Amino acid sequence: MSMEDYDYLFKIVLIGNAGVGKTCLVRRFTQGLFPPGQGATIGVDFMIKTVEIRGEKVKLQIWDTAGQERFRSITQSYYRSANALILTYDITCEDSFRCLPEWLREIEQYANNQVVTILVGNKIDLAEKREVLRQKAEDFAESQSMLYLETSAKESDNVEKLFLDLACELIREAKQNKLDNTDSAPMPGEGKAISYLSCCSLN
Amino acid sequence: MADSGGTAAVRRCDSGSVSSIGMDTISALTELEDLERVYQQLCDGEKEVEAKLDRLVAQEGNIHTKMLALQRMGPNLQLIGGDASQLSGMITFTCSLAENVSRKVRQLDLAKTRLYNVIQRTDDILDLKFCTDGVQTALHNEDYEQAAAHIHRYLSLDQSVIELSRQGEESSAVDASLVLLQEAEQKLKVIVAEKLDEAVAAVDLAQVERFFKIFPLLGLHQQGLARFGQYLCSQLASKAEENLILATGGDLGEKRAQLIFADTLTLLLEGIARVVETHQPIVETYYGLDPIWTHSMMKSVPGEIIEPRELDPVLSEVTLMNARAELYLRFLRRRIMADFEVGDIQKHQQNMEKLLKHCLLSTNMQELIGYYIPMEEYYMRESVNKAVAMDTYEKGQLTSSMVDDCFYIVKKCISRALSSSSIDCLCAMINHANSVLESDFREVLYNKLRQGFPATTLQDIQRNVSSAVILMQSSLQQGKFNTLGIESTENAKAAFLVTLNNVEVCSENITTLKRNLENDCSKLFSQTGGSGDQAKIESCLSDLVNTSTKFKDLLQEGLTELNTTAIKPQVKPWISSFLAISHNIEEEEFNDYEANDPWVQQLIINLEQLMTEFKMALSPVIYDTLTSLMTSLVSIEMEKTVLKCSFSRLGGLQFDKELRSLVAYLTTVTTWTIRDKFARLTQMATILNLERVTEILDYWGSNSGPLTWRLTPAEVRQVLALRIDFRSEDIKRLRL
């Protein structure tokens, strides 16, 4: 671990209905392209991108999951170790928005309670087909204490911002955690080896 | 070039405007200044014109010579003109000649083509007649192959030629033939279809194949393939049904009974593969096969099972089924790839991957794996819980049964997931295993450690009455209640120490598990090879490293707790008893101490006794760490104590001897270096051993040689002051 060249390592998992554009968001961010006609994701896909934020190297492990029901048990196994979840829906598809509470239940059940969740409304390039009002989505996100952002993987709108904002937030929380841990420090063993990734359910 | 020409033109224009200053303008001028300016302009203009004239005149000679050369060329040009017109005449002639020849050739060609057409038509008409007769005979003789061959010949005749023939003189004869042939064609199609159906019904493979081959001759490729496909499907289906009935109705006492469904699936897939192999050209039609069996399989997966052990066979079966399906898909992939031209492999490969990944077999398998994972997770969690509940510890063993059991279960589940050949399935189970180990199992160990290492007065009894027999006797005399008390204390102690060992073994086992899985996976990848898949697995496996570290941290916590509750309270009084031994001594007492050691030997015996218990009960690695903690404690306490004493010259020597004995003993009990920990104390002893205050300077500053002082100058003075025979003025006066 220490040989590798980064200051922070975060796991980000994308979830949401099939077809809302999770794979496109990941490919846009990691490869800078909008893939034409790739099939639906099978199981999970895994990509890595290292970004620099205020002089610190941040390695992002991005897990792109399949939205279909039959892959649910595979994707669920990734929630627990995720530092952040990107819950995605399609602004041109009311249905994908209506499913959000179901996804939130999954998060509640499987993710660790320190996980950072951001709600993303994708495909804003299709403004004329919009079915979910921005205000409605914002209100919903706020009621669930999630961040909210609208993106277009196609036009590359807000995609970079999505991941970089998330990385910033994660760094902020990691630093906060570290502070908290050195503050209370009752566990002599944990103290020195504590990592920002520590999301164990103990103590 | 064009540019400079442009500017030149502009300039010329300018000078023109200057020279065009007319008389009127000039006569209108009244100011001397203006006049002078215009005069100057005119003068400049004149100069320019003169220069131009000069240049032109200079070119005259040049132009003259050129003119002469041109005049000399005149006669030659006339000659060439004549030759050229002659040549042109010749070319025109040749051209018309060629035109004539080619027209004749074209006519010849046309004649030849017509001739060929005539021959072809005659042939076709003859063929038609031949076919008409042949078909009749063949049909009559039930020689369907022959009849089909005739029809095939007829169908490959040029339809326009036939059309033309019908307009010719023999139209009626041709028409009759055609009608006959078409009738025969229809009849043959019906017969062949019927015969094929009959053969299918009779399960007569030879006949099926015979009529299957006739279909393409009649232009019925699709229909033939479809019928044949149906036949093979129904064959496989009935075979599968048979096997399934055998499977469900079979005697479950048999050894393979638990794998019967996987076996059935294997039989089926092997059957399909064999068919594909023998009937290579129709591979593609077999994609639609799978619903038959997956459907029946799904029904066989039990819904509500509480007892994890009963899940075992189902889990093994499902993974085996997936592995077989993967094998089958790999087989198809290889077969299909072999058919592609080298050039379009890439394009085809993408399409094929898409097709295979989204085909019914794959999606059904994905669904099955989707059911498998939570079942396997349940199995793993429940089995680990059971192992914890049934935890037993045998005297003399370092660890208790649950650690081995737990890792056996985790390994088994991951291996099973691995055996499914599905990377996503394997990754999911690694994630779950990590979760079970890091949360569930670690929590169990954590809670055991949190109960602490019991510190009771019984410990002191044990110290003082160092025979176990006496201890037992005394506790028996104290009655049953206390015996239980002793027992439970002893149990609690053992439980704590065993848990420490357990934690350490867990950390080791997780590391080993990760390494072994890496090896297994690399073997798997040498077959399938997917760099993306490999990255996925590596990432999931690397989480195991974090978990192993968490166990190491837990071990450290436990050891600190042990040191605080079991070692510190014992060691501290032993060390402070040093205060009771005077080190302000003279020759006589020094010799007395020599004969009857006043302190250090007892300390060593006490330490030895204290640690023996741990040495027996802890793994070597943990024991070593614990001794290290103990030696640190000893050195710190010693330092504190020594600073509270006063020393004579011989007292210093006595302390030096005692310290040497202690360090020598501690060196034997641990692999850690002791000297470093005792460096400060050793230096204190050196100071307490000096003859005079100033002697310190022989060891200080530039004289220190290889010695690195761990004591500050202030501490050196403090230690010097412990010597009752050293005067404080001398110490103050020292320049350190």
Ligand SMILES: Nc1nc2c(ncn2[C@@H]2O[C@H](COP(=O)(O)OP(=O)(O)O)[C@@H](O)[C@H]2O)c(=O)[nH]1
């Ligand atoms: N117009 C538009 N189409 C998008 C956008 N993102 C994804 N898509 C399309 O939506 C479909 C599903 O995208 P995909 O990334 O596979 O969705 P996933 O199932 O969530 O991974 C594809 O046809 C994409 O081309 C976007 O930002 N704008």
Ligand SMILES: [Mg+2]
């Ligand atoms: Mg996708």
